[in-house]
Amino acid sequence: MVRASVLERFAIAVASTLLALLLGAVIVAASGYDAVEFVTALTYGAFGTISNVAFTLRQTTMLVLTGVAVAIAFRAGVFNIGVQGQFVVGGFATVVTVLSLAPFLPTGVVGGVLLMILGTAAAMLVGGAYAAIPGIMKAYADANEVITTIMLNFIASGVVFYLVDSHLRPAGASAPNTEQLPSYVDLPGFAFGSSSFSVIGLGVALLAAIAVAFVLGRTRYGYDLVTSGHQSAAAAYAGVDPKRTVVLTMTFSGMVAGLAGAMFAIMILGYYSDPSTFPRFGFDAIAVSLLAANNPLGVVPAALLFGGLDAGGQYIGFTLDVPRQLVDGVVGLVVLFVATPELFRMAGRRTGLGGDEE
Numbered sequence: 001m002v003r004a005s006v007l008e009r010f011a012i013a014v015a016s017t018l019l020a021l022l023l024g025a026v027i028v029a030a031s032g033y034d035a036v037e038f039v040t041a042l043t044y045g046a047f048g049t050i051s052n053v054a055f056t057l058r059q060t061t062m063l064v065l066t067g068v069a070v071a072i073a074f075r076a077g078v079f080n081i082g083v084q085g086q087f088v089v090g091g092f093a094t095v096v097t098v099l100s101l102a103p104f105l106p107t108g109v110v111g112g113v114l115l116m117i118l119g120t121a122a123a124m125l126v127g128g129a130y131a132a133i134p135g136i137m138k139a140y141a142d143a144n145e146v147i148t149t150i151m152l153n154f155i156a157s158g159v160v161f162y163l164v165d166s167h168l169r170p171a172g173a174s175a176p177n178t179e180q181l182p183s184y185v186d187l188p189g190f191a192f193g194s195s196s197f198s199v200i201g202l203g204v205a206l207l208a209a210i211a212v213a214f215v216l217g218r219t220r221y222g223y224d225l226v227t228s229g230h231q232s233a234a235a236a237y238a239g240v241d242p243k244r245t246v247v248l249t250m251t252f253s254g255m256v257a258g259l260a261g262a263m264f265a266i267m268i269l270g271y272y273s274d275p276s277t278f279p280r281f282g283f284d285a286i287a288v289s290l291l292a293a294n295n296p297l298g299v300v301p302a303a304l305l306f307g308g309l310d311a312g313g314q315y316i317g318f319t320l321d322v323p324r325q326l327v328d329g330v331v332g333l334v335v336l337f338v339a340t341p342e343l344f345r346m347a348g349r350r351t352g353l354g355g356d357e358e
Contacts, residue, residue, distance in 0.1 A: 045315020060307035066285035082149025084282025085156035090258025127258020135250030
């Protein structure tokens with residue numbers, strides 16, 4: 001596995017997926033359900049119609065951005081488990097910025113573009129600042145970033161819910177929602193005709209993955225970040241400030257998570273609501289990043305797999321009388337089978353089990 005080429009690893013992933021689906025079909029049949037109908041519905045729910053493909057790509061867009069955010073931190077040896085919280089505060093900053101500035105900017109396409117740019121910038125700034133908090137605590141107080149980022153997820157959800165429910169809910173509204181964003185603040189849904197997915201949003205996610213891959217692989221900052229993650233002593237000897245690197249890494253990761261929040265608020269929601277009802281993209285992104293071996297470009301196919309499984313699983317829940325737990329179990333098998341070879345590969349590279357390169 002350590003020496004496997006990209007083509008060989010792709011073939012292994014395809015074979016693993018097929019094997020997992022076969023085993024899942026056996027489990028479904030043993031549970032008394034139609035296995036062929038189950039697998040067909042899973043595939044159809046992900047790619048069977050234009051609307052299904054749009055939903056798959058919508059989930060993929062969000063998982064690419066959050067997966068890249070996780071990968072940035074993991075590449076530097078820092079565990080950012082708080083991407084969900086950074087995603088939440090980033091989306092909230094977008095909505096607040098747009099609603100606050102809309103009265104002062106022109107309406108129409110020009111005003112919409114300006115508001116989306118400003119809202120996205122606010123999301124990245126707030127997401128980065130929120131992620132810097134556990135980074136500073138780890139760098140200068142030796143606090144465990146796993147614990148602090150998990151705690152900050154709950155704090156983000158609680159504070160945002162309070163602000164939305166107590167201060168931003170329109171008069172007379174029963175649900176804890178903000179006002180709707182202006183109708184011209186939206187990404188066009190051409191090609192798929194979906195109100196909650198835009199090819200532009202997917203393009204933003206792909207450009208973010210490419211940009212992060214470039215920064216990590218082609219810049220001095222990226223070299224320092226990755227080196228400090230793999231060889232912290234060598235990096236420090238070469239003049240890299242480990243504390244500063246931790247803070248900058250978490251900030252960088254949080255900015256991408258904030259960008260994900262902006263896309264969620266603009267492309268999908270069109271307003272803001274109780275964060276506890278949001279999809280758990282920030283947590284799913286951990287598995288996406290691990291499956292991609294923390295490679296920003298590898299996150300794209302990994303996110304597509306997870307997006308397709310999510311779409312297919314939800315379709316089964318709506319159309320077949322199959323327990324949700326069984327659906328989740330089969331989806332989990334697919335993830336496990338696909339991820340295990342990559343986990344062995346990562347372990348082999350770190351322990352030298354693959355032998356020395358010729």
